[in-house]
Amino acid sequence: MSITSIKIYNHLEAVINYTTSEAVKTYIVYGIGPNHMDMQTPEESVASTQHEVAIQNLTPGVSYYFKIHMTDGASSEWSTIYNFTLTGINDLETSDNPGTLHNWNFKAWNSSTNAAANTIWQWGQPTAGPSGAHSGQDVIGTVLNGYYGVDYHVDALLTPWIDLTNATWATLSFYAWYDLESGSSTGYDGVLIAYQNESSGTWWILDANNNASQYDMQISTSYGSAIGGKYAFTGSTNGWVQKTFNTSAINDAKVNRYLLGHRVRFIFYFASDESVHDHYGFYLDDVQVKAGIPRYHVYGYVRDSGGNPIAGATVWVNDTTLGISYMVTTDSSGRYDVYTYNGINGDNLNVEAKSTQGSGSNSGTLSGEVEIDVTLSAVPELSWIAPLVIALLLVFLLRRRKS
Numbered sequence: 269m270s271i272t273s274i275k276i277y278n279h280l281e282a283v284i285n286y287t288t289s290e291a292v293k294t295y296i297v298y299g300i301g302p303n304h305m306d307m308q309t310p311e312e313s314v315a316s317t318q319h320e321v322a323i324q325n326l327t328p329g330v331s332y333y334f335k336i337h338m339t340d341g342a343s344s345e346w347s348t349i350y351n352f353t354l355t356g357i358n359d360l361e362t363s364d365n366p367g368t369l370h371n372w373n374f375k376a377w378n379s380s381t382n383a384a385a386n387t388i389w390q391w392g393q394p395t396a397g398p399s400g401a402h403s404g405q406d407v408i409g410t411v412l413n414g415y416y417g418v419d420y421h422v423d424a425l426l427t428p429w430i431d432l433t434n435a436t437w438a439t440l441s442f443y444a445w446y447d448l449e450s451g452s453s454t455g456y457d458g459v460l461i462a463y464q465n466e467s468s469g470t471w472w473i474l475d476a477n478n479n480a481s482q483y484d485m486q487i488s489t490s491y492g493s494a495i496g497g498k499y500a501f502t503g504s505t506n507g508w509v510q511k512t513f514n515t516s517a518i519n520d521a522k523v524n525r526y527l528l529g530h531r532v533r534f535i536f537y538f539a540s541d542e543s544v545h546d547h548y549g550f551y552l553d554d555v556q557v558k559a560g561i562p563r564y565h566v567y568g569y570v571r572d573s574g575g576n577p578i579a580g581a582t583v584w585v586n587d588t589t590l591g592i593s594y595m596v597t598t599d600s601s602g603r604y605d606v607y608t609y610n611g612i613n614g615d616n617l618n619v620e621a622k623s624t625q626g627s628g629s630n631s632g633t634l635s636g637e638v639e640i641d642v643t644l645s646a647v648p649e650l651s652w653i654a655p656l657v658i659a660l661l662l663v664f665l666l667r668r669r670k671s
């Protein structure tokens with residue numbers, strides 16, 4: 269029996285693929301230690317050599333151990349014990365005790381934005397609009413005790429920096445209650461979400477190229493809104509609703525380039541138009557950012573025999589146990605990096621590197637973070653001499669036979 273892949277989804281679910289040499293029915297027992305495998309998946313209903321079993325409701329940050337029970341009806345056996353680790357979640361939430369949980373204190377951030385001095389974002393218990401918070405007591409809202417009451421107003425609510433440096437996906441989710449001026453097919457006042465990263469500073473709207481199903485409708489371009497023509501939250505929810513932005517679903521070039529792989533922050537951007545402001549506005553609670561961090565990091569340096577770094581070398585990182593390869597290129601320091609969810613601890617790795625200066629390989633085993641360096645053997649620079657000598661010798665011999 270061999271494990272072909274273990275994929276982790278949302279830090280809460282693992283899907284294990286494996287093959288068996290004969291058709292068998294299997295089930296998996298698992299738990300948080302090799303001696304605590306006290307949970308079990310249902311046995312498969314059909315015998316097969318290809319198997320895919322999902323284990324759900326797992327806990328982020330925990331190592332799980334499992335073994336596989338196989339039966340062909342006549343006899344049965346157990347696999348060896350495998351394990352995988354679910355990485356933790358970068359979790360931020362609004363708190364009823366702001367300042368103690370990840371410093372998620374909207375009041376303090378407000379003062380550091382470029383929002384108008386008379387900011388309408390407030391933190392506390394709402395006494396108008398929603399009858400209470402989504403959870404606990406406190407929310408962030410546009411004027412907690414009445415209508416937002418302002419025209420031609422823009423106001424940004426800023427989150428702290430969130431580290432998505434190694435993230436391959438991220439979700440931003442929150443509960444919203446809102447009542448913003450809108451018509452039946454066009455919004456007038458609205459809230460949208462934008463993000464920026466530490467290195468570029470540019471703000472990008474969190475949508476899929478302004479075609480975001482997460483929002484309600486486009487804001488009118490006719491009445492002086494700062495976000496005219498953009499999709500936004502507008503209209504009324506009539507209650508708390510959960511909104512989730514999943515980068516995997518958005519999957520646009522901006523998200524992949526400017527959000528994932530950076531330290532980022534978000535703004536909730538409120539904009540009202542030229543008139544009509546007797547609406548309660550936008551209220552926010554239980555904001556959460558989750559980030560997927562790959563479980564494995566394989567890296568190393570490619571150098572020549574003199575120890576000089578080789579930039580631009582092609583590197584194949586082969587997980588020979590799993591039978592998959594990653595191809596990357598070294599940077600100016602001769603370094604390569606591969607991040608992956610695939611494989612399990614102890615997989616055999618073979619790293620091959622090739623450049624105009626030669627080729628080489630090295631091996632290691634997969635673990636959380638592993639360095640495998642490769643030294644290139646120089647391509648023999650005089651390798652053309654031997655064939656040339658043979659050719660000349662042949663010419664010489666042939667000529668002598670004719671004479």
Ligand SMILES: [Ca+2]
Pocket residue numbers: 419449456457540541542543544545
């Ligand atoms: Ca308005």
